[in-house]
Amino acid sequence: MLTMLAQTALGQSAQPVGRFRQPTTQVGAVVEYELTFRHAPTLEVIFPDSSADFKPFEYVGHQYSPTRTRQGQSLDRAVYRLRTFDLAPEQQLSLPVLVLRGRDSLVVRTAPAAVRLRFLAPTVDADQPPVLRATTGLAPVETRFNYPYWLAAIGAVLGLTGALVLVFRRRLRLRYQRYKLRKNHAYFLAQYARHIERFALSRSITNMERAITLWKNYLTRLEDSNLNSLTTREIESHYQHHPAVSQALRVADRVIYGNLLDEDESPEIDLAFEQLRGFAEERYQRAAAGVQLS
Numbered sequence: 001m002l003t004m005l006a007q008t009a010l011g012q013s014a015q016p017v018g019r020f021r022q023p024t025t026q027v028g029a030v031v032e033y034e035l036t037f038r039h040a041p042t043l044e045v046i047f048p049d050s051s052a053d054f055k056p057f058e059y060v061g062h063q064y065s066p067t068r069t070r071q072g073q074s075l076d077r078a079v080y081r082l083r084t085f086d087l088a089p090e091q092q093l094s095l096p097v098l099v100l101r102g103r104d105s106l107v108v109r110t111a112p113a114a115v116r117l118r119f120l121a122p123t124v125d126a127d128q129p130p131v132l133r134a135t136t137g138l139a140p141v142e143t144r145f146n147y148p149y150w151l152a153a154i155g156a157v158l159g160l161t162g163a164l165v166l167v168f169r170r171r172l173r174l175r176y177q178r179y180k181l182r183k184n185h186a187y188f189l190a191q192y193a194r195h196i197e198r199f200a201l202s203r204s205i206t207n208m209e210r211a212i213t214l215w216k217n218y219l220t221r222l223e224d225s226n227l228n229s230l231t232t233r234e235i236e237s238h239y240q241h242h243p244a245v246s247q248a249l250r251v252a253d254r255v256i257y258g259n260l261l262d263e264d265e266s267p268e269i270d271l272a273f274e275q276l277r278g279f280a281e282e283r284y285q286r287a288a289a290g291v292q293l294s
Contacts, residue, residue, distance in 0.1 A: 014039045016097040018110035024118040025084065030060055031115060033080045037097055041074045044100040056091050057082035090116050177291045181222070185284045188218040189277070196273050205256055208269070212252050215276050222287055244279050248272035 016037040025031040037045055050059050060081040068075045084091055092112040099106045165172070195211035198204070216228040216235075227235060232249045239245050251272040 014043070016095075016108055016110045018093065018095055018113045020093075020113055020115040021079075022115065024116045026118050026120065027085055027087070028083055030081050030083050031057075033057075033082055033093060033095075033113070035078045035080065035095055035097075035110065037076045038073055039076075039099070041069050041072065043074070045076050046098040046100065047076065047078045048095050048097070052095065054080070054082055054093065054095075056086040056088065057084045057093060084117070086117075088117065090114050174291055178288060181284065181288055181291065184218070184221065185280075188214065188280065192218075192277060192280075205259070208252065209256050211273065212249075212256070212276070215280060218280060219283060222283060239279075242279065244275040248275040248279075 014037075016035060018033060018035045021032040021034055035047060037047075039045060047064065050062070052059075060083055062078055062080045065077040065079075080095075082093075092114045094109050094112045096107045096109050099108055191214055192211060195207050195214060199207035199211065213228070219225070220227045225238075227238065230238060232253055235249060236242075236246045248271075251268055255269060
């Protein structure tokens with residue numbers, strides 16, 4: 001009824017025409033639908049855009065052509081690119097065209113245009129199903145690096161290492177402390193013996209002073225004290241007037257500060273060096289034993 005009213009209002013020739021450019025299509029393939037409308041130049045025509053209903057097709061795109069007017073008749077033309085995923089053997093489409101006449105508007109639809117769906121898969125007879133071909137041979141598969149297993153193995157190794165460190169941390173720390181004590185003590189003995197040898201060759205008070213300073217610095221680091229900043233009396237008090245320390249330091253002060261160096265005092269100086277080295281050995285043994293017990 002609406003089409004008849006539109007034809008009456010617009011004239012018999014003013015009817016939009018829609019057609020598919022291809023007679024067949026495939027599922028998912030793009031098919032072109034051409035829409036043309038010949039009308040009087042005084043009419044204002046609006047073609048459908050992407051928001052229109054193209055069912056059972058899906059809108060892909062379109063291309064409009066400018067209006068052409070010849071011999072008192074205008075031609076509007078558009079090509080729509082569509083595709084379908086419907087499996088119906090034949091599918092139809094009819095599009096609306098809006099015609100404006102002053103304050104009034106009129107919707108005119110095209111006659112349904114049809115396109116056939118072309119199937120690529122062979123038709124299967126339900127009574128005679130296809131014969132399945134068995135393939136029992138093994139297909140070659142490319143070897144791939146197993147990242148999850150390697151990551152899991154690395155995580156397990158790191159976890160085991162961490163657990164061992166936590167379990168043996170105390171033992172490792174004590175072993176490192178003993179190693180550091182032993183290394184520092186060996187270095188002290190070597191440097192101390194070098195200063196004594198230089199003093200014996202040169203009889204220089206400077207070499208004796210260097211030996212005493214080395215002894216103080218070593219005990220300062222060994223016992224974490226401020227021994228190298230103390231005077232002789234303060235050192236004697238610190239070690240509770242240990243006989244060897246008191247005697248050796250007083251001989252050293254007499255030689256260094258009193259400048260009393262002669263051949264008669266050589267045995268006493270050698271004894272002072274031996275006393276200080278022996279005391280350093282004693283303090284080292286005590287420190288090493290304390291580390292082992294802790």
